Structure formats: C-alpha cells, structure tokens
Amino acid sequence: MTEKEVILLAKEIIDNNKFAMIGTTSLKGYPNVRALTKMKHDGFEMFYFSTRADSAKVKQMKRKNKGCVYFYNADKYQSVMLEGTFIVEKNRDFDIAELYKIDHVDPYDFCTIKFITKAMYVYYNFQTIKFNISEIKDRI
Numbered sequence: 001m002t003e004k005e006v007i008l009l010a011k012e013i014i015d016n017n018k019f020a021m022i023g024t025t026s027l028k029g030y031p032n033v034r035a036l037t038k039m040k041h042d043g044f045e046m047f048y049f050s051t052r053a054d055s056a057k058v059k060q061m062k063r064k065n066k067g068c069v070y071f072y073n074a075d076k077y078q079s080v081m082l083e084g085t086f087i088v089e090k091n092r093d094f095d096i097a098e099l100y101k102i103d104h105v106d107p108y109d110f111c112t113i114k115f116i117t118k119a120m121y122v123y124y125n126f127q128t129i130k131f132n133i134s135e136i137k138d139r140i
Contacts (some may be wrong), residue, residue, distance in 0.1 A: 006129050010080045010122045014041065022049065022113075023068040024060040024086070032060060033070075036113070044082070044133055045117055045138050053088075053111040061086040063111065070113055078124045083134075084117040110133060 001009070019035045026032040034057050039048040047069055051057055061067065065085045072079035089112045120131045 001124070002125070003102050003129070003131075006124070007131070009078065009124060010044070010120060013054050013073050013078055013122075014038075014044075016073065017071045020047070021072075021121040022057065023070065023093070024045075024057060025064050025067070027056075027060050027063065032057075033106075039112070044120055047082070047117070048113065049113040050114065051090060052109060054109075057087055058111060061088055069117075075124075079122075081121045081123070082115070082117045083119045083121075084115055084140055087114040087116065087139075089114060097111040 013044055018038060020037050021039050022034050023036040024032050024034075035052055036057075041047040065087065067084070067086055069082045069084070070079060117133045120133060122129045122131070134137070
C-alpha cells in the first residue's frame with residue numbers, strides 16, 4: 001500500500017466506527033481503557049467525545065492529559081491508534097439526552113472531551129505505519 005492508501009484506510013476505519021476505545025492512565029498509574037461514543041471529528045487532528053463530568057475517566061484526563069484513541073475493524077484485523085492530549089470542556093451543543101437515550105438528563109452533568117492528535121499508527125497486514133499528524137496533510 002502507498003502512504004496515501006494507508007491514510008485513506010485509516011480514514012475509513014475511523015469513519016466506520018461509532019465508538020472509540022479511549023486509553024488513559026488510572027489514578028493508581030495503570031493503563032485504563034473505556035469505550036466512548038465518537039461525537040464528531042475534524043480530520044485526524046481533532047476528535048470530540050462526551051461523558052459524565054464526574055466520571056473517573058474525566059478525573060484521569062484532568063490529572064494526566066496524555067492518552068490514546070483506538071478504532072478498529074475486527075473483521076480485517078485493521079486498526080488505528082491516535083496518540084495525543086485530552087482537554088475537558090463544558091458541554092457543547094451535543095444532544096446528550098438523544099445520544100444516550102436518557103430521560104430527564106441535565107446536559108451540564110456531561111462534559112465534552114476534545115482530543116488533539118499528535119501521532120497516528122495504522123495497523124494492517126501485520127505491519128505498523130506511523131504518521132506525525134502535522135505531516136499528513138502534505139501526503140494526501
């Protein structure tokens with residue numbers, strides 16, 4: 001595969017996943033993974049998620065903002081891992097009640113998690129290709 005084809009494969013894997021696995025470090029220093037709904041994304045550079053503002057995941061992100069986001073295609077043994085930083089913000093315009101099918105939810109109980117990507121690893125055919133996000137635009 002050419003670099004352009006690998007980047008397009010990564011885009012396809014991300015676009016075809018409603019959920020992402022979010023990797024952070026627990027308060028005790030252990031790796032911690034949770035599935036979160038992908039709210040939206042801007043290319044490979046920025047991803048938005050939402051969860052309860054008082055969750056353990058948010059506390060971990062506030063304590064240590066480095067982590068990863070992982071998408072996969074289990075049928076083809078293909079995946080994309082993004083390394084970067086998390087920023088926890090007040091809730092944006094996402095319809096939390098509709099998203100989570102919860103009645104009587106206060107949107108301010110939720111927060112928006114912005115993920116800024118630094119590097120991308122694409123796994124396919126038992127190999128790994130790494131891209132620095134700042135260089136990807138020049139390669140497509």
